[in-house]
Structures are given as structure tokens and as C-alpha cells.
Amino acid sequence: MILVTGACGQIGTELVKALREKHGRDKVVATDRHFASDSLQETGPYFKLDVLDKYELENLVCSLGITQIYHLAAVLSASGENNPLATWNLNMESLLNVLEIARQEKLDKVFWPSSIAVFGPSSPRINCPQHTVTEPTTVYGISKNAGEHWCMYYFEKFGLDVRSLRYPGLISYSAKAGGGTTDYAVDIFHQAVAQGEYVCFLREDTLLPMLYMPDAIRATLELMDAPAEQITVRTSYNLAGLSFTPAELAKAIQTELPGFKISYQPDFRQTIADSWPGSINDSEARNHWNWEPAYNLNAMTADMLKHIGPNTSEKNG
Numbered sequence: 001m002i003l004v005t006g007a008c009g010q011i012g013t014e015l016v017k018a019l020r021e022k023h024g025r026d027k028v029v030a031t032d033r034h035f036a037s038d039s040l041q042e043t044g045p046y047f048k049l050d051v052l053d054k055y056e057l058e059n060l061v062c063s064l065g066i067t068q069i070y071h072l073a074a075v076l077s078a079s080g081e082n083n084p085l086a087t088w089n090l091n092m093e094s095l096l097n098v099l100e101i102a103r104q105e106k107l108d109k110v111f112w113p114s115s116i117a118v119f120g121p122s123s124p125r126i127n128c129p130q131h132t133v134t135e136p137t138t139v140y141g142i143s144k145n146a147g148e149h150w151c152m153y154y155f156e157k158f159g160l161d162v163r164s165l166r167y168p169g170l171i172s173y174s175a176k177a178g179g180g181t182t183d184y185a186v187d188i189f190h191q192a193v194a195q196g197e198y199v200c201f202l203r204e205d206t207l208l209p210m211l212y213m214p215d216a217i218r219a220t221l222e223l224m225d226a227p228a229e230q231i232t233v234r235t236s237y238n239l240a241g242l243s244f245t246p247a248e249l250a251k252a253i254q255t256e257l258p259g260f261k262i263s264y265q266p267d268f269r270q271t272i273a274d275s276w277p278g279s280i281n282d283s284e285a286r287n288h289w290n291w292e293p294a295y296n297l298n299a300m301t302a303d304m305l306k307h308i309g310p311n312t313s314e315k316n317g
């Protein structure tokens with residue numbers, strides 16, 4: 001029996017769907033601090049849950065016979081800077097609640113998302129390796145960096161099978177991204193279809209590592225299905241898909257929507273983006289559990305526009 005926290009978020013919305021398809025709708029319990037979106041409630045069990053309430057979480061785990069937890073609830077990089085201590089508290093206390101309950105109840109597995117936000121200005125900018133300097137400059141990145149070491153501690157000290165991925169910026173069409181620095185790469189599609197133009201909050205040449213959500217979900221399921229002995233990185237695996245700049249993404253959109261226009265008004269999120277690597281080396285994930293992304297920039301762009309807007313060929317007249 002699987003429990004997902006943060007089920008209403010950008011990853012959670014897709015991961016609950018994929019887990020329910022894989023394991024059966026009643027084997028996956030979705031939870032979030034919000035009331036559920038209809039689709040989540042229609043497709044299986046849902047509970048409103050505050051992940052900071054350890055007692056409530058433990059009750060749910062024990063009463064439902066949970067054996068795995070996917071703990072997604074967190075505050076992201078941009079929102080996190082508005083309230084640093086509340087971000088640290090939610091991101092860390094909730095993870096420690098999950099790790100402690102998983103240890104005490106001897107759960108089979110835990111998944112926890114980290115991020116390329118654990119890297120900072122002193123990390124290699126291009127092809128950033130798995131093992132290198134991690135000096136994050138956001139509270140989100142600091143919490144993910146610390147969380148990775150807590151995950152490794154619970155694996156080494158208590159034998160808890162907790163696994164993690166350093167997601168790059170994730171792009172999806174079904175749930176709006178919320179509070180991230182890479183959100184421009186989601187918003188741009190909605191604006192391109194709705195308005196035919198987009199004002200980007202990052203500079204046109206800002207290279208960032210990204211991944212299309214179908215690839216991210218598949219990577220998560222493949223990581224969790226791999227034999228434990230193959231998972232030798234117990235902080236969090238680098239994961240890469242594609243890297244591009246806003247200008248390159250706009251160009252890809254223009255091949256489908258020729259009239260689309262972009263302009264640039266960098267804001268505070270530029271400083272965050274500039275602190276992150278432009279591309280990631282994920283050779284450990286490829287070698288340890290056969291990771292391989294499927295979507296390139298053009299395939300992702302075509303699929304996003306196919307799902308977000310009216311048929312683009314009609315739109316082009």
C-alpha cells in the first residue's frame with residue numbers, strides 16, 4: 001500500500017496517476033494539505049493531511065497498512081525565499097517525520113525528491129557531476145542538500161530503503177508548476193496558446209537543466225523498481241534530460257506557433273537560476289539502473305502544445 005504526500009502538486013498529480021495505473025487505484029493513497037482535486041478523489045483514496053503533523057501521518061500509515069511512502073510535499077526555490085525559516089521547517093521536519101515513521105513501522109521503501117538546486121555557484125556549470133561541491137544559495141537547495149544526507153543516514157544507520165532523484169526543472173501540462181524558478185518553462189506554453197506571447201522572468205540566455213514530466217515519472221518508477229543492491233547512491237541521483245535557454249524554447253514553440261512572441265524581464269529568480277548548473281551529468285543513474293530520457297526539446301514542445309492548446313495546425317490556419 002503506497003502513500004503519496006504533496007499529491008496535488010506538479011509531480012504528485014502525475015505520479016499518483018502513474019502509481020495507480022501500475023499498482024491499482026485502491027493501492028495508492030493520495031494526500032495533500034489542500035482539499036483534493038476531483039480527479040484525485042475520483043481515481044482513488046484521498047486524505048487531507050498536514051505532513052508536519054507526525055501523529056496524524058503515523059495514524060494514517062498504521063491504519064491503512066502503508067508499506068511505501070512517496071514524500072513530495074515541499075516549498076520550492078522561488079517561494080522558499082519569501083519565508084526562509086518556514087520553508088526550512090516544512091521541507092526538513094516533514095522529511096524527518098516520514099523517515100522516522102518509515103523506520104519505526106519498518107516500511108519497505110521511501111521515495112523523496114531532491115533537486116539540482118543542491119548545487120551552487122561553486123559547482124561545475126556544465127555537465128555537473130554526481131559527486132562535486134554542493135554549496136546551494138537558496139533555502140530550498142539547502143533543505144534538499146541536508147535532506148539528502150538524512151536519507152543516506154537512515155539507509156546506513158537503520159537500513160531504511162530510501163531512494164531519491166535530483167530532479168531538474170520539470171515540465172508538464174496537467175498541473176501548473178508552483179513557486180519554482182524553472183516554472184517559466186511551463187508558463188510559457190500556457191501563455192503561448194492563450195495570448196500568443198510571453199514575458200519571461202529569466203534572461204534569454206539562461207541555460208538550465210530540464211526534464212519532461214513523462215520522463216521524470218518513468219525515472220521515478222524505474223528507480224523504485226530497481227533491485228536495492230543496484231542503488232549505490234543513497235544521497236540522491238543526478239537526473240538529466242535536456243538543457244535549454246528561454247530563447248531556444250521560444251524558437252521551438254515558434255516552429256509550432258509561428259506568431260508566438262517572447263520578451264524578457266528578469267526578476268529575483270535570475271539570481272537563483274544563475275546559481276545552478278546549466279547541464280547535469282547523470283552517468284551514475286544510467287549505469288546503476290539503466291536510466292535513459294526519451295524526450296528532446298522538439299518532442300516535448302510538440303507534446304505540450306498538443307495537450308494544452310487547440311490543434312496547432314488549425315491554429316496556424
Ligand code: VAH
Pocket residue numbers: 076077078115116117140167168169170179180181182183
Ligand atoms: C524549482 N522546479 O524551480 C524546481 C526545481 C531545479 C528546479 O527544483 O524550484
